[in-house]
Amino acid sequence: MKIAFDGKRFFNNSSGLGNYSRDLVRILAKFFPGNQYVLLNKNQSERGKEILDFPNVIFKETSRGNFSRQLKMGKDAQNLGADIFHGLSGELPLKWSKKPIKKIVTIHDLIFLRFPNYYSLFDRKIHFWKFKNAAEKADLVIAISEQTKKDIIRFLKVPENKIKVVYQGCHQFFKESQSQEVFSEVKQKFNLPERFILNVGTIEERKNLLNLVKAIDGTKIPLVVIGRKTKYFKKVEKYIVRNKLQNQTYFLENVSMQELAAIYKLADIFVYPSFFEGFGIPVIEALFSGTAVITSNLSSLPEAGGKNSVYIDPANHEDIRAKILFLWNNESERKRRVEKGLEFVQKFNDENIATELMKTYRQVLKLTDH
Incomplete structure (x- = not known):
């Protein structure tokens, strides 16, 4: 199995979404070494360098150009022959070719909808559009808690059977x-x-x-x-x-x-x-x-x-x-x-979470059998 990830947060964020991205790739590479894990981004950074030392984790530079993350990253993953594309922070690319690929997105929270006073109107509208679009395009949505799952159903109107709760661990x-x-x-x-x-x-x-x-x-x-x-x-x-x-x-x-x-x-x-x-x-x-x-x-x-x-x-x-x-x-x-x-x-240890993630990937790929 070849899984491509949106590597933006993996390389650019020091905490929060960055830690989630790095931990997720690290535990998959460790507990399921038979797969290939591809990180797509404009560039690499010092962050997560030790994870790229795994023989089954590789970095691929995305195609150049404006909005390459939105317009080119999906097609790059397809051209690499990835079976799954996993957006790790509530977003998926907007453009895809006809090559088959399954799409998964992780949504961490919808705080911008629960506490709108902490966000500008512009930010709320952009976030909502991105999350809604990703949830609709995805074959499966990963929620990081039961609370987030309830919010995705309530605010984004995603059917419950399209959402799977997979908790996250820590360093x-x-x-x-x-x-x-x-x-x-x-x-x-x-x-x-x-x-x-x-x-x-x-x-x-x-x-x-x-x-x-x-x-x-x-x-x-x-x-x-x-x-x-x-x-x-x-x-x-x-x-x-x-x-x-x-x-x-x-x-x-x-x-x-x-x-x-x-x-x-x-x-x-x-x-x-x-x-x-x-x-x-x-x-x-x-x-x-x-x-x-x-x-x-x-x-x-x-x-x-x-x-x-x-x-x-x-x-x-x-x-x-x-x-x-x-x-x-x-x-x-x-x-x-x-x-x-x-x-x-x-229950939040690395092996349990890696096993849940792998189950989720396999579940999504099985959809092609029907």
């Missing part, structure tokens, strides 16, 4: 043990407190950091935050300064993936009070790291957290505070939840 670093030496170096480098709670993710309104900061006000519990700052950070900063929480909140920058994995393991509790997620990878990163999780009772987060994470109403900072204090002061309860969480999160 290998979160699953590996690290030495005390690494922990000491990371603690020292970022001047981390002895005990702390952790929040990871872009600092934007939807992720709801302000309510987490309000929750720790008056508790003396240190909070470590890792994430790209947006305009919303000013709102959070204002509250921190007004309430003299500067010595209680730590904002870290330029954290490598290996350092991030160590910080997850050093944290007592991971708190993720987001209002909405297509899936919520930081939750499974924390579970794989052996860290107790507190997250929202909304959207896909209970799917990612399992029944032994602690759930909060993200709009209620008093509820967030009560749950943090409950776990912070109860070591045996944290340990119990960590053990159960580690058992649960194995």
Whole structure:
């Protein structure tokens, strides 16, 4: 089987869609080495270089020209004799030749429709058109959670039998043990407190950091935050300064993936009070790291957290505070939840996800038999 991928996010995005793309190709190449995996893009980058070392993963430069991704990439995949073209980020090329090829698209979330106030009208219209077009043209749509599947049915009017839920995993670093030496170096480098709670993710309104900061006000519990700052950070900063929480909140920058994995393991509790997620990878990163999780009772987060994470109403900072204090002061309860969480999160391990993906590809190719 030869599978061609839209490689734009694989090579260009450092987090989110980039991590999804790189992990997906890596685990397929590792667990199903008998197939060929072709990454199509205008150019390569340093990102994902180690994945191109697999003998069954190759890079192919797309045909030149304006809008080559939309107008030429599909035909390039067909000319290479690919059996399947997989769009990894909600898009498919617009032009195809008559050569047979099956088309799959992964849709991560439809946040631009659920939270339209975070997007310009132009962006919403473009996103909607791209996603709707891809979902209609695809032989199968992969949703990364049951929540996203429901949204695809509701907003894009895609029939349920055309959608398959295939979860995503996380980077290998979160699953590996690290030495005390690494922990000491990371603690020292970022001047981390002895005990702390952790929040990871872009600092934007939807992720709801302000309510987490309000929750720790008056508790003396240190909070470590890792994430790209947006305009919303000013709102959070204002509250921190007004309430003299500067010595209680730590904002870290330029954290490598290996350092991030160590910080997850050093944290007592991971708190993720987001209002909405297509899936919520930081939750499974924390579970794989052996860290107790507190997250929202909304959207896909209970799917990612399992029944032994602690759930909060993200709009209620008093509820967030009560749950943090409950776990912070109860070591045996944290340990119990960590053990159960580690058992649960194995469903998101590489081999399980690769197997599900391969099943999906085979299912799509079987359609030609009827």
